[in-house]
Amino acid sequence: MKAEGLKIILSGPSGSGKGTIVRELIKKEHFILSVSATTRLPRQGEQDGVHYFFKTKEEFETMIKDDELLEYAQFCDNYYGTPKTFIEESVKNGKDVILEIEVQGALQVKAIYPEALFVFVMPPTLTELENRLVGRNTETPAVIAQRLARAKEEVAFYKEYDYVVINDSLEEAICDIETIVAAEKLRSSRFKQEIEKVWNA
Amino acid sequence: MKAEGLKIILSGPSGSGKGTIVRELIKKEHFILSVSATTRLPRQGEQDGVHYFFKTKEEFETMIKDDELLEYAQFCDNYYGTPKTFIEESVKNGKDVILEIEVQGALQVKAIYPEALFVFVMPPTLTELENRLVGRNTETPAVIAQRLARAKEEVAFYKEYDYVVINDSLEEAICDIETIVAAEKLRSSRFKQEIEKVWNA
Numbered sequence: 105m106k107a108e109g110l111k112i113i114l115s116g117p118s119g120s121g122k123g124t125i126v127r128e129l130i131k132k133e134h135f136i137l138s139v140s141a142t143t144r145l146p147r148q149g150e151q152d153g154v155h156y157f158f159k160t161k162e163e164f165e166t167m168i169k170d171d172e173l174l175e176y177a178q179f180c181d182n183y184y185g186t187p188k189t190f191i192e193e194s195v196k197n198g199k200d201v202i203l204e205i206e207v208q209g210a211l212q213v214k215a216i217y218p219e220a221l222f223v224f225v226m227p228p229t230l231t232e233l234e235n236r237l238v239g240r241n242t243e244t245p246a247v248i249a250q251r252l253a254r255a256k257e258e259v260a261f262y263k264e265y266d267y268v269v270i271n272d273s274l275e276e277a278i279c280d281i282e283t284i285v286a287a288e289k290l291r292s293s294r295f296k297q298e299i300e301k302v303w304n305a
Numbered sequence: 306m307k308a309e310g311l312k313i314i315l316s317g318p319s320g321s322g323k324g325t326i327v328r329e330l331i332k333k334e335h336f337i338l339s340v341s342a343t344t345r346l347p348r349q350g351e352q353d354g355v356h357y358f359f360k361t362k363e364e365f366e367t368m369i370k371d372d373e374l375l376e377y378a379q380f381c382d383n384y385y386g387t388p389k390t391f392i393e394e395s396v397k398n399g400k401d402v403i404l405e406i407e408v409q410g411a412l413q414v415k416a417i418y419p420e421a422l423f424v425f426v427m428p429p430t431l432t433e434l435e436n437r438l439v440g441r442n443t444e445t446p447a448v449i450a451q452r453l454a455r456a457k458e459e460v461a462f463y464k465e466y467d468y469v470v471i472n473d474s475l476e477e478a479i480c481d482i483e484t485i486v487a488a489e490k491l492r493s494s495r496f497k498q499e500i501e502k503v504w505n506a
Contacts, residue, residue, distance in 0.1 A: 224493065229503055259504045267488070268496045280491055287468070287488030290481055292425060295469045302430055303460045 106198035109134070110288055111191060111217050112281075113203050113265075115210045116225030117255030119236040121271040125225060126204055128278050136199040138191050141167060144182035147242065157187070175205065175212035180250075184209065200285055207258045214264070221288055223281060224265035228272045230256070307399040310335070311489055312392060312418050313482075314404050314466075316411045317426030318456030320437040322472040326426060327405055329479050337400040339392050342368060345383035348443065358388070376406065376413035381451075385410065401486055408459045415465070422489055424482060425466035429473045431457070 116122040129135045141157040143164050152158045159167070164183045167173050176185030186203060194201045203220075205213060210222060227233040233255055237248045262268055267284050271277040317323040330336045342358040344365050353359045360368070365384045368374050377386030387404060395402045404421075406414060411423060428434040434456055438449045463469055468485050472478040 226500070256504060259500065262493050262496065262500055265493050267491045268493045268500075269491060270496075280487075283484055284488045284491060286481075287485045290468045290470060290485060292463050292466045292469045295463065295471075299427070299460065299463055299469075303457060 107289075107294065109195045109197070109199040109201060110285060111195060111201050111203065111220035112285065113205055113210050113213055113217075113220050113222045114225060114281075115205055115207050115223075115258070115261075115265065116271075117227065117233065117258045118251045119233045119240070119255065120225045120227045121236070121274065121277070122204060122225040124274060125269075125271065125277055125281065126202055128274070129202060129281060132282075134198070134200050136194050136201050138186060138194075138201050138203040140184055140186055140204070141173070141176075142182060142184045144180075144184075159183075174203075174216060175209040177206050177208040177212075179206055179208070186213070207261045207264075211261070211264060221267070221284065222265040223267045223269055223284060224262045225277065226259065226262070226268060226270050227255075228270055308490075308495065310396045310398070310400040310402060311486060312396060312402050312404065312421035313486065314406055314411050314414055314418075314421050314423045315426060315482075316406055316408050316424075316459070316462075316466065317472075318428065318434065318459045319452045320434045320441070320456065321426045321428045322437070322475065322478070323405060323426040325475060326470075326472065326478055326482065327403055329475070330403060330482060333483075335399075335401050337395050337402050339387060339395075339402050339404040341385055341387055341405070342374070342377075343383060343385045345381075345385075360384075375404075375417060376410040378407050378409040378413075380407055380409075387414070408462045408465075412462070412465060422468070422485065423466040424468045424470055424485060425463045426478065427460065427463070427469060427471050428456075429471055 114122055114126065126137060130137045139153065139157060141159050141164060143159055143161050146158055150156065167185065168176060172187055173185040174188045176183055184206060186205060191201050213220065214222065227236065234252060237243060237251055269277050269280045315323050315327065327338060331338045340354065340358060342360050342365060344360055344362050347359055351357065368386065369377060373388055374386040375389045377384055385407060387406060392402050414421065415423065428437065435453060438444060438452055470478050470481045
């Protein structure tokens with residue numbers, strides 16, 4: 105029987121680089137991305153079913169009503185949420201499922217999946233975050249100011265997470281997350297079957 | 306200010322190879338070994354103050370009385386114990402202190418240092434353990450039988466540890482422990498000062 109995969113909850117302010125980190129991680133075979141549902145409009149290049157399941161407000165509210173979502177949150181007038189079934193099946197198949205979730209949503213998930221790994225990705229400084237948001241060139245100054253204010257609010261929640269990864273160098277941040285996942289697989293709670301079989305203990 | 310080091314409690318049955326693992330780990334600069342005190346006689350090549358502080362029964366009992374020991378246990382008619390001061394000073398200086406402690410003693414330490422990392426080193430199988438003990442050629446068959454019985458008893462305590470490292474390949478076992486230590490340094494609780502300074506969060 106294959107050992108169960110991990111559920112990895114990744115949060116971080118807009119501009120923390122968590123999106124890039126996730127794109128790199130899922131190139132490795134054992135990681136898989138949980139695809140979220142959202143009512144926000146696709147950005148350029150975003151594909152339905154790959155980056156998000158893009159839903160209308162009405163469709164999203166039906167998913168809520170039918171309890172198909174692990175968590176959901178409203179942010180800048182849009183819904184974001186996480187369909188359940190995909191995660192639980194992937195974990196059973198030994199995959200480490202990455203859930204990229206806003207802070208609000210992550211706190212909801214903690215109550216449901218207390219065994220999940222909670223990782224908070226941080227930009228190294230507020231100035232660096234501002235540079236990244238400006239450099240992205242996709243948002244108005246007003247939106248950037250709003251995102252910076254929100255980033256400060258979100259950072260205050262880092263304590264609710266198990267681990268903090270400061271994304272100063274992308275390679276190191278990825279390595280940090282792989283280290284966290286590898287260590288978690290050495291948790292004594294994961295050895296029950298093996299030890300009972302070999303040692304009758 | 307230097308970040309505090311970790312306290313790493315390493316246990317495992319006689320023959321699990323934890324001694325070899327420790328010798329390899331302390332070749333790396335950030336690790337340091339906590340030297341235990343014992344009343345057992347030195348084995349060939351063992352040096353006082355390096356492998357153990359070798360004490361008489363009377364000396365050891367004075368250390369107990371003066372509360373100089375973090376923990377102590379009796380095993381095969383000998384005392385084994387861990388002097389405190391050395392550990393706490395090393396950790397303050399940023400060193401990761403490895404404590405090689407019997408299961409009984411480790412459980413006592415957990416109450417005093419709940420923040421320590423508890424790692425249980427296992428031989429892959431009982432047969433492999435027997436081969437190692439026989440191959441060591443330092444113990445009588447009766448002592449080997451006693452050690453095997455004790456190993457089975459000790460393995461039953463693996464659940465009290467945070468992590469299990471199965472020592473099938475020495476290199477992998479060392480890498481596992483380094484992974485565990487690296488992940489632990491990414492615990493959110495260790496980022497308080499840094500985040501408060503940069504983010505005022």
